[in-house]
Amino acid sequence: MVSVEEVYHTAELAKIEISGEEAEKFRKEFESILDYFNILDEVEEDVEPTFQVLPLRNVFREDKPGECLSQDEALKNATHKEEGYFKGPRVVE
């Protein structure tokens, strides 16, 4: 069972606002998703979990410096900036 509180909590972690109506809708959807995962739990335990669907392993790059963006380019899409910095909210501690 998924509670409406859990849905609100999840929304809060994702920093999105949802209406009461949406919360109930998501609650039902969460439940059906979790039900689906319960099927996976029935699989025998000695099956290795899948961490990556690609058949690749050990994809690396060498430790060689490459091109960076210029400061102007880096900040180009930012609405809030100041003297080479991005501006963000003050984090209250």
Added chain:
Amino acid sequence: MDEVVIGLEVHVQLNKLRTKLFCSCPLNYHHSPPNTHVCPVCLGMPGAMPVINKEAVKAAIKVAIALNAEIQPFTVFDRKNYFYPDLPRGFQISQYDRPLALGGYVTIELDGEEKRIKLKRVHMEEDPGKLSYRGSITTAKYSLIDYNRSGAPLLEIVTEPVMNSPKEARLFLNKLRMILEYLDVFDGDLEGAMRVDANISLKGGGRVEVKNISSFKGVEKALSYEVMRQKNLLQRGRIVTRETRHFDEARNITVTLRSKEEEQDYRYFPEPDLVPILTEELVKEVEGTLPEMPEEKRERFKEQYGLGDNYAKVLILDVKMADYFEDVAKYVSPKLAASWIVDVLRGELNYRGWNFLKCREVLSPEEFARLMKYFEEERITEKGVVEVIRTKLDEGGDVEDIIKKKGLFAIPKEEIVRFCKEAIEENPKAVQDYLGGKKQALNFLVGQVMKKTRGRADPGETAKMLEELLA
């Protein structure tokens, strides 16, 4: 006993690498303008794909081996989801249930006895960017973000809760730093090189986490403050609540932090943009490249150079100092080199806030060896050597020039004998007084010789010489 229990999570930057963990932005961003060592990957731009730096994994494996940890054959990166302005993607690429290595230990010397500090795990992750504020953090209206540090390769080393005092925690960190510097994967002098979260509890109290202690010295201070705070609470019959606190370095106290997410709130899941790592081949590549570690070096120093345990023990504390010593010992008596480096040079550097790397630039081992040679040949006095070292460190210049300019070359014995004879000839009255039993008259003669040599003769030696000449 054992009423204080401490566990540490140490974040170590693998700052000797050339590039970041998942992109090829250079790591030498210290002292650079903000947001100049960034690219779409470390800025978290949509569609940008991370690729793992192979050397970072090898460096991490090196550390894990040196920490006696068990390297896992199969390891994966995970996303740790949370929102914070220093994290451009809204998640940090870290490791969760398949970390690089499990277990391990670090041996420290505590009150003359060896103690093994057991480790839980060692895993890789990326560094977030850096937040700063205009003016005070409490009054600033917004934060300023520099992503130069974003994506820098970090190792998280987690201990078991097995330390019983703030001092023990400091000893552990010192030893850890030493090991990392021996492996040449880490420079502890760089800003932000090591950050620590500490768990601390007292018997009968809840576990308190102190976050973000950003210096070596800070750890002992933060923990000492916590011990005192928790003791006070317990003594007054109050309870120590389980919470997360923040260390305020400026005020040397810890303050309560608005409660952060629980582990489940991070919603870890395997990073879909990276593929798993099989470590077997990498471990083989690394194994042959492990350098000599502190304990081995100490034993070798004792054997190869005939040093006593005391000097060997101090020299190996810092691999840069040990290397410097070995370079000097190529030219002069190792024992002489060891005692001057440990007893004098180390203190002079400390006083100036320098390390042996910086020392090398200003006073090379070859030059230092030349200075030692002059001392060995008694061409310069002990006091003279110290003066040359100080002058060299503060003003630079050539060792020989400094010795000449300051008139520090000791005068050859024959010359002093000549000066003594002169002094005797020129001062018949004093000579008579001396021969007549006035011992102080000898001091007058010594003074005359000192004058002639402009203070470069040894007063004791000179007195002896005069006595012989007048006998």
